Amino acid sequence: MSRVILIAWDGADWRILDPLLERGDLPNLQALIDRGCKSVLKSTIPTHSWAAWPSFLTGVDPADHGVYDILETVPGTHKAYPVTYKSIKERTFLADLTAAGKRQLLLDVPLTFPAPEINGNLIAGGVLPKGRSVSFPADLQDTLSKAGLEWPINGMSWTTYRNRPDAYLDEALAVTGKRIKASEWLMDNTEWDLFATVWVSVDRTQHCLSNYVAPDHPDFAKNTTTAIGAKTRSIYKQLDDAIGSFLQRSKPDDLILFISDHGFQSCTRALHMDHLLHQFGYLEFSASNAIFGPMQWGPVRNVARKVYDKLGLHGKVSLPQSVNWSKSQAYTSIRSTGEGVSINLAGRDPDGIVDPADYEEVRAKIMDRLSSFVDPKTGRTPVKAIYRREDVFKGKHADTAPDILMEPAEGYSLTHAKSAIEDADWVSGDHRMDGVIVAAGPGVQPFATTPMLIDMAPTILAALDAPAGIKHTGSVLTSVVGSEASVKSEAVAGTVEIADEEPTVTDTEADEMEEHLRGLGYLE
Ligand SMILES: [Zn+2]
Numbered sequence: 350m351s352r353v354i355l356i357a358w359d360g361a362d363w364r365i366l367d368p369l370l371e372r373g374d375l376p377n378l379q380a381l382i383d384r385g386c387k388s389v390l391k392s393t394i395p396t397h398s399w400a401a402w403p404s405f406l407t408g409v410d411p412a413d414h415g416v417y418d419i420l421e422t423v424p425g426t427h428k429a430y431p432v433t434y435k436s437i438k439e440r441t442f443l444a445d446l447t448a449a450g451k452r453q454l455l456l457d458v459p460l461t462f463p464a465p466e467i468n469g470n471l472i473a474g475g476v477l478p479k480g481r482s483v484s485f486p487a488d489l490q491d492t493l494s495k496a497g498l499e500w501p502i503n504g505m506s507w508t509t510y511r512n513r514p515d516a517y518l519d520e521a522l523a524v525t526g527k528r529i530k531a532s533e534w535l536m537d538n539t540e541w542d543l544f545a546t547v548w549v550s551v552d553r554t555q556h557c558l559s560n561y562v563a564p565d566h567p568d569f570a571k572n573t574t575t576a577i578g579a580k581t582r583s584i585y586k587q588l589d590d591a592i593g594s595f596l597q598r599s600k601p602d603d604l605i606l607f608i609s610d611h612g613f614q615s616c617t618r619a620l621h622m623d624h625l626l627h628q629f630g631y632l633e634f635s636a637s638n639a640i641f642g643p644m645q646w647g648p649v650r651n652v653a654r655k656v657y658d659k660l661g662l663h664g665k666v667s668l669p670q671s672v673n674w675s676k677s678q679a680y681t682s683i684r685s686t687g688e689g690v691s692i693n694l695a696g697r698d699p700d701g702i703v704d705p706a707d708y709e710e711v712r713a714k715i716m717d718r719l720s721s722f723v724d725p726k727t728g729r730t731p732v733k734a735i736y737r738r739e740d741v742f743k744g745k746h747a748d749t750a751p752d753i754l755m756e757p758a759e760g761y762s763l764t765h766a767k768s769a770i771e772d773a774d775w776v777s778g779d780h781r782m783d784g785v786i787v788a789a790g791p792g793v794q795p796f797a798t799t800p801m802l803i804d805m806a807p808t809i810l811a812a813l814d815a816p817a818g819i820k821h822t823g824s825v826l827t828s829v830v831g832s833e834a835s836v837k838s839e840a841v842a843g844t845v846e847i848a849d850e851e852p853t854v855t856d857t858e859a860d861e862m863e864e865h866l867r868g869l870g871y872l873e
Contacts, residue, residue, distance in 0.1 A: 350599065351600075351602040351603055351604055351790065351812065352507070352541070352542050352543065352544070352599075352603045352604070352813075353542070353544070353545075353600055353603065353604045353606065353809055353812050353813060354505060354543075354544045354595060354596070354603055354604070354605050354606070354609065355466065355543070355544070355545040355546070355547075355573055355606040355697070355809070356546055356547050356548070356591075356595060356605075356606070356607050356608075357458075357545070357546065357547040357548065357606075357607075357608045357609060357610065357629040358547075358551040358552075358588060358609050358785075359398055359459070359547055359548065359549045359551055359557050359609060359610055360398075360514075360549075360551050360552030360605075360606075360609055360610070360611060360612070360613050360780065360784075361551050361609035361612070361613075361761040361784065361785045362555075362609065362612035362613040362614075362781070362784065362785065363389065363564050363612075363664075363783075363802040364557065364563065364564065364565060364612070364613070364614075365559075365562055365564075365613065366585075366785065367379070368564055368677075369562075369582065370382075371587055374586055374589070375586070375589040376589065376593075377589045377590065377592040377593035377596065378589055378592055378607065378662075378787070380433075381592065381596070381605060381607060381787050381789050384789050385605065385787050385788050385790070385793050386576055386787070386788055386789075386790025386793055386794065386795045386796055386828065387633065387785070387786065387787045388785075388786050388796040388800055389612075389783045389784065389785065389786070390577050390608055390609065390612035390783075390785055390786035390799075390800050390802055391782055391783065391784070391799055391800070391801040391802065392610060392780075392781075392782050392783070392784050392799065392801075392802050393410060393411055393611075393802060393803070394688075394719055394736070394741050394754055394756070394782075395417060395418070395686060395688040395751075395754065396410070396611045396682050396688070396756070396780045396781060397419075397487045397611065397683075397685055397686045397688070397780050398459050398475075398610050398611070399416060399417075399418060399419045399432055399459070399460065399475075399685060400416055400417055400418070401610035401611055402458060402459040402460050402475075402610055403416045403436075403437045403439075403460055403509060404551060404803050405458075405610060405803075405805050405806065406437065406441040406442060406443065406458070406460070406806065407437060407439040407440065407441050407442070407801060407806060407819070407821075408442065408803050408804070408805070408807050408817075408821030408822060408823045409439055409663060409744065409805030409819070409821060409822045409823070410454075410743075410744055410803060410822050411742070411744075411746075411750070412741075412742035412743060412744030412745070412746055412747040412750055413439055413744035413746060413822060414437050414438055414439040414744075414746070415436065415437070415438040415439075415746035415749060416432055416436050416437055416438075417682075417683060417689065417749070417750055417751060418432070418682070418683045418684060418685055418689070419431060419432060419476070419684070419866060419872075420432065420684060420685070420872075421436050422841055425699050426699055427670065427674070427699060427700075428470040428855060429670070430853075430859045431476055431854065431859060431862040431863065431866065432460060432791060433460065433462055433463060433475075433854065434460055434461050434462055434463055434464075434465060434473075434851045434853075435463065435853045436460070437460065437477045438746060439819060440818045440819045441465070441806075442806040442809055442810055442815075442817075443455070443465055443467050443471075444467075444542060444746065444818060445810055445815050445817055445844070446465075446467070446468065446542070446809075446810070446813065446815050446819050447467045447468040447469075447818065448816075448818065449813070449814075449815035449816060450468060451468065451540050451543065451813050451815050452468055452472070452539075452540045452541045452543075453467050453468060453469035453470070453541060453542070453543045453544075453545070454469055454470050454471075454535055454536065454539055454544045454545070454546075455467070455469070455470075455471040455472070455541070455545050455546070456471075456472050456474070456528070456531075456532055456535065456542075456545070456546040456547070456550065457473075457474035457528065457546060457547045457548070457552060458471075458473075458474045458545060458546075458547050459474045459475035459547060459549075459610075460474070460475045461473040461474055461475070462474075462477050462478075462483055463853060464483060464484050464485035464487075465485065466480070466485055467485060468541070468781075469486070469540075469543075469560070470485065470486070470489055470535060470539050470541075471484060471485045471489075471617060472489060472490070472500055474547055474549070475827075476503065476862045476865050476869070477501070477502045477503055477862070478680075478854055478855075478858035478861055478862055479503075479858075479861055481858070483502055484500075493531050493534070493535075493559070496534055496538075498527070498530055498531045498534055498773050499527050499529060499531065500526040500527070500531045501524045501527055501528065504520060504521075504867050505517070505520060505521050505522040505524060505549065505550060505553040505869075506741060506865060506868025506869055506872060507553050507557040507775070507868070507869065508557075508775060508867065508868050508870045509554055509555075509868045510557070511557075511774070511775040512775070514557070514558055514577050514580075514581070515577065515580070516559075516560075516579070518558075518581065518583070518584065519578045521550045521553060521554060521584060522550075522583065522584065524550075525548065525550045525584075525587055525588070527586065528548075529587070529590075529591045529594070530596070530734075532546055533594055533595070533598075533737045534590070536595065536598050536810055537598065542738065542813055543809060544595070546595075547610075548588050548591070550584050550587075550588065551584065551585065551609075552589065553869070554584045554611075555613045555773055555778040555781070556776055556777075556778055556870060557776065557778075557831070558577070558778075558779065559613065559615045559616075559775065559778030560572055560615070560777040560778075561573060561575070561577055561578045561779040562581045562585075563582040563613065563614075563615045563777075563778060565614065565615045565759070566615035566617070566777055566778070566813075567615075567617060568777075569615075572764035573731060583624075583756060586709040590745060592599050592607070601791075602790070602791050603790060604789075604790035604791075604792075604793075604812050604829065604830070605787075605788070605789045605790055605810075606785075606786065606787070606788055606805075606829070607785070607786065607787040607788075608783045608784065608785065608786045608802075608805065609784035609786075609842070610784060610802060611780045611781065611782065611784050612780070612781045612782065612784045612785070613778050613779070613780060613781060614757075614759050614760075614778065614779065614781045615759075615760065615777060615778050616757070616760055616761050616762040616773050616776060616777060616778060616779050617760055617772065617773050617777070618724060618727065618731065618760060618761050618762070618770060618771070618772060618773055619760065619761070619762040619763075619764070619765045619766035619770070619771060619772075619773040619774070619776055620687060620731055620763050620764070620769065620770050621687070621764065621765075621767065621768060621769060621770075622679065622681040622687040622690060622763060622764065623670070623671070623672065623681045624766070624767075624768050624769040625719070625722065625769040625770070626677075626679050626680065626681070626690065626715075627769070628769045629715070629718045631676040631677065631678045631679040631715060631718075632672060632678070632680060633672070633673040633676035634672065634673060635671050635672060635673040635674075636673050646647050658755040665840060666803050670684065671827070674693060674698075674699070674700035674701075674702070675700060675702060677693050677702070678692065678693055678702065678703050678711055678715075679691065679692055679711070679715050680692060680693060682751040682752070683751055683754075684764075684872065685764065685866075685872075686762075686763060686764050686779070686780065687755075687757075687761065687762075687763030687764035688751075688754060688755050688756065688757070688763055689750075689751030689753065689754055689755070690715065690751060690752065690753040690755070691718070691751050691752045691753070692708055692711055692712055692715075692752050694708060694800045699747070703773075706760055712737070712753065713754055713851050715753065716735055716753055716794055718733060718739070719732050719753070719755065719848070720735045724761075724770055725770075726770075726772075727760075729758065730758060731757060731758050731761040731763065731770070732755045732756070732757065732758065732763075733755075733756045733757060733758040734755065734756045735753065735754070735755050735756075735849045736753070737752070737753065737754075738750050738751060738752050738753070738754065738852045742753055744822075745790060756782070757779060757781075759778075761789075762776055762779040763789075764779075764870075765779075765870055767832065774872075776870065784802065786800055788826075788828070788829045789830070790795060791832030792828075792829070792830055793828065793829055794828045794831075795828060796826070796828045797828055800826050800828075800829075801823055802823075803821065803822050803823030804823035804824055804825070804826050805823070806821055806823060807821045807823055807825045808823075808825050808826045808829050808830060809836040810825075810836045811825040811830045811835060811844075812829070812830045812834065815836075816836070816837040816838060817836045817837065817838045818838075819838075820838060821836075
């Protein structure tokens, strides 16, 4: 029986990997490509890890699993908390593999906290609260430490290291190095039919240092030859060495998958969607903006944090959005990337003011303003594509989706700015749809069509001959598992049990996670 080894580099893009492959910097990935097939892997809309990884885990679009952003709002309030495994409102393939008796080793897959009870071992990924077990079984980290190993959580907060790339790269290499050693030990000392592992240093690095590693960035030519350029490439080399080490532990008939959850494009300009809506006259800020607005900016942010502490705001106004709701017709509803805007609709949104009878007209006007908005500095339009909710989302959780969705044009980030639009500061790269895939194994054939991230769950189940508990939106990639392989569906209900029955995160933990999210540039 063949096994599946899935190695994911969060945010990897051929635009960056191809030149590194040509330089000979990634010999192990090159060897995998040479014995397999490579392609683009289409991500989800919205194009970020928080929506994409649940689509990986479930095989369905965000409209069917209900995760659209790094935050989810408590219904009927403006309180928002970081999303967790419990936010995924659909059965994952982990439940299917568990039901089929297949053993799993899952490491750092985003949104697997709180750790589900699976047949196997799991260390959660994503943004995690400190001081809690983030594994299944709960003592897995103790087991690692008895073996002299460590699995550091969180880290790589790239906004914290603004203008200190050396220190950022040191931390990213150190954290990743420890996780690689722990992964090798777990591969050797646990039983698994599926080994799936996600490496986030690529995504974090490309957000802040695309100008050193991405040829489509205007500063690339002058930066690539510097010492920081070389050190940035070492992030990829470290993970390439890990591919070599993991694949040394594979058997000839194992299916090997190398993927990313989304691609990356460089940016030199950044927007702030709430400020842009304010400029258009659709949003008024609340007075608290004076406190919360400057938080991401170095020393000012630290002062602002202290004010936040002093006023005892922790847990009371978790993750506030500085909007005066009684005077705003629209607001940013995908705050991590700025890709979603919603109408402040009466009867749906708490404090909604737009009459449902006016919804279509207001939305059409806002879409028109957003899509025709021209960057005064470059003369270009930052919004490449714009969609109405119903044109993208058909699933059962479509009613909680943003009303308007956008994709950024090349050169633009729709978030990470202090004003409506400005030169990008520390951010030099942001997400795009086109991720990567390499498949190698006995049945692998060249890809006939472009595979999608939502194809991964049914494909993994087909490869391991495990029935699916739900109908996936994605399909089995026959070019990966052969034309005879299929995924049987089985009428099973429910999701994988989660051990604790307490609230997923406490308010204090939400505050800690919020702090880390700010460090990752996902919140202002
Ligand atoms: Zn990212």
